Amino acid sequence: MAEAGYPDELLYHAEHDWARLDPADPGVATFGVTWFAQDALGEVVFFDPPAVGSSVAAGEFYAEVESVKAVSEVVAPLSGEIVEVNTSLADTPEAINEDPYGEGWMVRVKLADPGEADSLMDRDTYVGTL
Amino acid sequence: MTTPTLKRTPLFDAHVAAGAKLVSFGGWEMPVQYTEGVRAEHQAVRERAGVFDVSHMGEVQCSGPGAEAFLQHVLSNDVAKMAIGGAQYSLLCNEDGGLLDDLFTYRLGPDRFLTVTNASNHESDFAWLRERAGDHDVQLDDVAGAYAMLAVQGPRARELVQQIADSPLPPRMQAAPRIILGREALVCGTGYTGEDGVELLLAPADAPAVWEELLRRGALPCGLAARDTLRLEVCYPLYGNDLSTDRNPIEAGLGWACKEDTGFVGSEAVRRARDDGPEQKLVAFKITGPGIARQGNPLTGGGEVTSGTMSPSLGVGIGLAYVPAERAAVGETLQIDVRGKTRTAVIAPKPLYTKETDG
Numbered sequence: 385m386a387e388a389g390y391p392d393e394l395l396y397h398a399e400h401d402w403a404r405l406d407p408a409d410p411g412v413a414t415f416g417v418t419w420f421a422q423d424a425l426g427e428v429v430f431f432d433p434p435a436v437g438s439s440v441a442a443g444e445f446y447a448e449v450e451s452v453k454a455v456s457e458v459v460a461p462l463s464g465e466i467v468e469v470n471t472s473l474a475d476t477p478e479a480i481n482e483d484p485y486g487e488g489w490m491v492r493v494k495l496a497d498p499g500e501a502d503s504l505m506d507r508d509t510y511v512g513t514l
Numbered sequence: 515m516t517t518p519t520l521k522r523t524p525l526f527d528a529h530v531a532a533g534a535k536l537v538s539f540g541g542w543e544m545p546v547q548y549t550e551g552v553r554a555e556h557q558a559v560r561e562r563a564g565v566f567d568v569s570h571m572g573e574v575q576c577s578g579p580g581a582e583a584f585l586q587h588v589l590s591n592d593v594a595k596m597a598i599g600g601a602q603y604s605l606l607c608n609e610d611g612g613l614l615d616d617l618f619t620y621r622l623g624p625d626r627f628l629t630v631t632n633a634s635n636h637e638s639d640f641a642w643l644r645e646r647a648g649d650h651d652v653q654l655d656d657v658a659g660a661y662a663m664l665a666v667q668g669p670r671a672r673e674l675v676q677q678i679a680d681s682p683l684p685p686r687m688q689a690a691p692r693i694i695l696g697r698e699a700l701v702c703g704t705g706y707t708g709e710d711g712v713e714l715l716l717a718p719a720d721a722p723a724v725w726e727e728l729l730r731r732g733a734l735p736c737g738l739a740a741r742d743t744l745r746l747e748v749c750y751p752l753y754g755n756d757l758s759t760d761r762n763p764i765e766a767g768l769g770w771a772c773k774e775d776t777g778f779v780g781s782e783a784v785r786r787a788r789d790d791g792p793e794q795k796l797v798a799f800k801i802t803g804p805g806i807a808r809q810g811n812p813l814t815g816g817g818e819v820t821s822g823t824m825s826p827s828l829g830v831g832i833g834l835a836y837v838p839a840e841r842a843a844v845g846e847t848l849q850i851d852v853r854g855k856t857r858t859a860v861i862a863p864k865p866l867y868t869k870e871t872d873g
Contacts, residue, residue, distance in 0.1 A: 426535070426739070427551045429824035430806050430831075432855075448853075450806050452552045452823060453739050455853070474804060 388419050391485055395501055396510035397461035399443075400424075402485065403504060411498050413462055416489045417449070417480065420514055426451040428480040433469035433491065440464060440493060442500060447490060449480060458490065462500050468492040523569035524662045524718040525725055532735050539738055540633030542570040547737040555740035556826040559707050563668035564736035565728045568713070569721065572636030572658040574643060577626040580651035585627055588646055589619065590763060590784070592773040596621045601687045601704055604771050605763050606639060611783030612759035613766065615639050616751065618704055620689040628700070628715075630663070632753045646779065662721035666733060667711035667744075674731050675701070675712050678724075683712055695724050706741070708748030708865060743823050746832060747867035749798045755809055756796060756820040756834050765792040765836065767864075795842035796820070798866050799850075799859040801831030807850045807857060813837065814849035814856070827867050837861070 394402040400421035406412040422428065430450040440446040445457035446466075469491050473479060480488040495501075505513070520543040529536065534545035545567065547555060558564045576585055585593045591604035600621045606614040615635040620628045631639045640656050647654055666675050676683055679701070680693035689702040697720040702713040716724060729735060742752070751757050751766055762780075763772050764787040774781040774788070794817055801807060807822035813835060822833030835848065848859045 426547060427553055430804065432805065450824070452743060452826075453546065455806075455808065 388423070389485075390418065390507050390511055392507050394485065394507065395461065395504035396507065397442075397459060397504055398510075398513065399459035399461075401459050401461045403461040403501065404485075404489075405498075405501060406492075411495050412467065413464070413493050413495055413501070414489050415446075415458075415461060415491050415493060416484055417458060418510075419484055422481045422484045422488070425449060425456055425481075426453065428477045431470075431473040431477045431480065431490070433471075433473070434466050436466050436469060438466050440466060440491075442503070449477070460493070461504055462493065462495055463497065464493040464495040466491050467494050521570070523567055524721045525567045525569065528722055528725055529567065529735075532729075534735070534737060537738070540570055542633055544570055545735070545737040547739045548735045550734065552737070552739040552743065553826050555734055555736040556743050558734035559668045559709055559736060559740065559744055560827060561669065563666060563670040563674050563711075563733045564740070565725065565733040566665040566667065566736050566741055567662075567721075567725070568665050569662040569718070570633040571663055572631035572633060572639070572656070573661050573663075573715070574629045574631060574640055575626070575655040575657045576629065576643075576652055577623075577655075578650075578652040579625055581625045581627055584647060584650035584652040585619065585629075586776050586778065587650070588643060588779055589617070589629075590772040590778050590780070592776055593619070593627075594776075598623060599684065599688050599690050601689050601702055605768060606642065607763065607778070607780030607784065608759060609780055609783065611762040611780040611787060613753070613757045613761055613763065614642060614759060616753055616757055616768070618702075620700070620702060622689070622700075628657075631658075634754060660717070661715045662718045664714045664716070664721065664725060664728070665705050665707075665711065666714065666728060667705045667707040667709045667736075668733075669710060671709070671711035671733070674728060674733055675714070677731060678727055686710065695727050697724065699724075706750050707744040708750070708867065709744075742821075743826055746821055746823055746834070747825050747827055747865065749834065749864040749866060751796065751834065752821060761796075761836070762787045762792070764788050765794055765796060767796050792839055794836040795839050796834055797837050797842050797861045798864045799833055799835055799848055800828070800862045800866065801850075801857055801859045803858060805852055805855070805857040806831040807833050807835075807852055807859065811853075812851050814851065815841065819850060825866065831857070831859070832866050833859075
């Protein structure tokens with residue numbers, strides 16, 4: 385598993401999810417789960433993605449991850465429409481453990497309201513909640 | 515997460531030192547996995563050797579001139595067939611044939627037996643046995659506190675334990691006292707992983723030293739999560755998941771452990787279930803696409819999943835499910851409702867994993 389860490393450039397949701405605003409298009413964000421979340425889950429063996437084109441709402445579940453022992457739902461940090469899912473997680477769900485901020489990304493979302501990002505925490509605030 | 519009322523085994527400090535994640539299980543605070551994780555632990559047992567702390571399991575000693583007759587009365591298997599040093603799997607049933615527990619019993623002497631119970635059933639098993647001991651010349655002792663139990667499992671497990679034993683270990687399905695690392699132990703050629711290995715019953719104070727020595731010699735510490743994936747790949751039922759008082763041995767596919775002619779408690783109900791055929795049968799399945807079914811997921815057309823996981827050896831979702839008997843044949847397709855999504859599975863022969871084809 386990856387070393388514990390929380391990148392500075394991400395925004396964080398209290399349910400241990402991160403959002404990365406696309407530098408080229410701040411109306412699009414990538415979502416994933418934090419190091420803390422993957423550590424609590426244990427080894428992920430299955431990622432059940434949402435459908436491209438479906439809507440997600442901040443604070444609501446949009447996907448499921450399963451470890452050997454349990455199922456957990458993943459909370460969306462921001463609202464919008466799914467424009468891409470990480471299909472490589474079908475074959476390598478362990479990327480969520482090994483590289484939660486890189487290869488373990490889950491979905492890309494066209495944001496309903498880019499201003500909603502102000503509601504998320506920066507790294508230090510999030511780390512202070514752990 | 516954990517409460518102070520949970521019991522701890524003599525190896526609790528060793529688990530913490532080894533980086534275990536601890537969970538509540540059957541009233542005990544037990545390691546679910548260690549730092550290397552369930553996949554590595556599972557693989558270690560399939561390929562080399564792993565060691566499990568199973569001290570949460572209970573033990574009941576039954577002794578006296580009427581011990582054999584008493585156990586014959588309450589256990590489903592033919593206890594009289596067990597020679598001294600023998601081990602036997604059997605079931606504890608109520609009068610209706612409902613399953614109260616599944617147990618291993620070891621015959622330690624002509625009039626002395628040791629029965630290992632599931633942690634969550636131990637107290638109720640002991641009370642049940644006491645209530646039925648009245649007419650028998652037998653002494654029942656709850657000796658759960660007198661034993662720690664280590665399961666050393668895997669193709670290299672025996673070799674590891676042999677290195678610290680005073681004499682050759684008993685073969686599979688036999689038990690014998692041995693000196694292990696200078697300490698008295700009951701060594702049993704049993705386990706619940708589908709691999710060769712032994713289980714060691716030790717005085718609680720002796721367990722930490724033996725545990726440490728096994729790790730030093732290369733056994734990987736393994737938690738309950740790996741124990742579950744290992745047993746499920748070889749389709750061993752787990753009480754509380756696949757077995758309950760609502761199920762009888764015939765439905766559960768455990769008719770082989772029932773000898774109705776001995777007249778054990780529940781034998782008439784078991785005989786009827788065997789003669790009439792069960793309404794449902796416990797089958798093994800493999801998911802044919804993505805996804806994992808879990809305990810409690812219903813099946814289209816009746817029945818339900820009682821155990822489900824991702825098989826580390828096979829790389830697919832696997833499990834056990836009760837299925838209407840007319841559809842319980844190998845090759846039949848099952849539709850499983852997994853939290854609102856339909857997953858397709860196929861009934862597969864037991865065990866789901868065998869060394870010859872998959873290892």
